[in-house]
Structures are given as structure tokens and as C-alpha cells.
Amino acid sequence: MPIKKQTIFDECSMCSQPEEMKIQMCSVCVTQKIIRGKWKIVIIWLLRDGEKRFSELQRNIPRINQSYLTHQLKELEYDGLLNRKAYNVIPPKVEYSLTQKGIDFIGVMEVMDNWGKQYILDFKNGNI
Amino acid sequence: MPIKKQTIFDECSMCSQPEEMKIQMCSVCVTQKIIRGKWKIVIIWLLRDGEKRFSELQRNIPRINQSYLTHQLKELEYDGLLNRKAYNVIPPKVEYSLTQKGIDFIGVMEVMDNWGKQYILDFKNGNI
């Protein structure tokens, strides 16, 4: 799984369309791509309190497998949402933390949280 | 692709975990699942001004194929974000519109839009 640069910028679904079809979606699409990975929002959420080591993340996301966690972290790093700080020691030690952009993203997740809470509530009350 | 009921409620990635690992993620996960489908946010966005016919949606999302559009619409309908109104005429006529829950979701997308705009800006300025 080679990742060289931003993973979310390849192309927006709409912005390659003819002018009359273009809608202001690119920015929403970019944001969507950030969180399409199954575990990315969990990773960001776990890092909101401060930096964590690889193994801490792994412990807190029990059903993720190691290689995929690495992959998701790498994508988030290349996309500029988190910092990776590797200490040159044995055994290895790597700490991940949110960048400013990652911190800002928490705001998006809070809105998602609100909407989702209400959705779940309505669902339980049989309104959906 | 059979869809019987809510597509996003199967289970949250985290809430089946032991208590000490459970984090308040379910509501965020639910919201994420709404928009994981490649075209769902575009569909919702296109419907924000009012109801549209199937063919209008198809015209406005040129690169989607018909059967997949049907599928995405069905999921959004079952998940309670949009209404499907079928007229019993020939040729067939079906109109889609947002439910209240779908309208509320626009708010989430606006926050995503803001974050994404800033992200794109920072990217263009070489800050990412």
C-alpha cells in the first residue's frame, strides 16, 4: 500500500464535470475522504487529549489489525492531520499527535456527534 | 444488493468493546456511515433545494451509473434521510426529497464544507 502524498486530493467526484454541473462540493468531498477509512475518526478521537504511542492506539482499538493501523496512521499523517514523532531508541517508540488541522477537525466530529445522537434517539423512539 | 432496513446501524466499531474501551463514538460512527457511500453527500446536496426526479439526479451526477444511483437512494431512504414519492403513471415518475433528518444533515455538511475550504486553502499555500 504505497502512500506518497495526500490521499484525499486525487479528484473530487464533481469538480471534473462540465461547468454547469459543477457544484460546490469539492470541500465537502475532501472532508469526506478524510473520514472514509473505517478507523480514522476513532484514531482522531483518541488523540484529542494529547499524544499517544502506537501501542496505546492499538490497545484502544482492539479490533484493528496492526498493519492496517499503520496504514491509516500514515494516511492521516500525509494528509496533515497528525504528527509522527519517532524516537531513535530500542525498543522503538513512536508518538502520534494531532496537528492544528487535526485539532480543528474535532469541531467537525462534534457536529457529527450531535446529529448522530439525535438520530439514534429518534431511531429508538421509532421515529425513523 | 439487498437492503432491508437501516444500513448504518449494524454495529458501531467501538460499542461492542469492553466497557473500559468503549468511547463515545457510536453517534459519530453512525454519521460517518451515512456519508461513506461515494455519491451520498452529492445526492443530499442536490436535494437541499427541494425534490428532484430520478432523472434529474442522474443528469446532475453524470459519472454515476443508474443502478448504483438507485442503490444509494434506497439506502438513504431506508436510513430515513429522504422520501421517495412514486407516481403511478406511465412513463414512471419518482420524486425524491429530504426528510427533516436529511435537512438537518445539511448542517453537518456545512461544517464539513468550512473545514474542507480551509484545508484546500492551506494546501494551496503549501502549509500542508
Added chain:
DNA sequence: CTGAATCCGTTTCGATACTG
């Protein structure tokens, strides 16, 4: 016009084993 059904390639994700 609005689907349904089928086929099929791609991407995502999980399991496992190995490395410095």
C-alpha cells in the same frame, strides 16, 4: 422513465507471519 439483475474489476480491510 425508473428501475432490477447480473457480472466483474477495484478497493478496503482483516489474518498471519516475519523483522530490526
Added chain:
DNA sequence: CAGTATCGAAACGGATTCAG
């Protein structure tokens, strides 16, 4: 401890054909 490498299953999504 924090990765790589490899394999395979499952989900996603596109193309095509058919139907009322």
C-alpha cells in the same frame, strides 16, 4: 515496540442488459 510483507475475503462501485 513498531513496523513490513503477503494473502485472501468482503465491500464497493462501474458496465451492461433486461423489464414494466
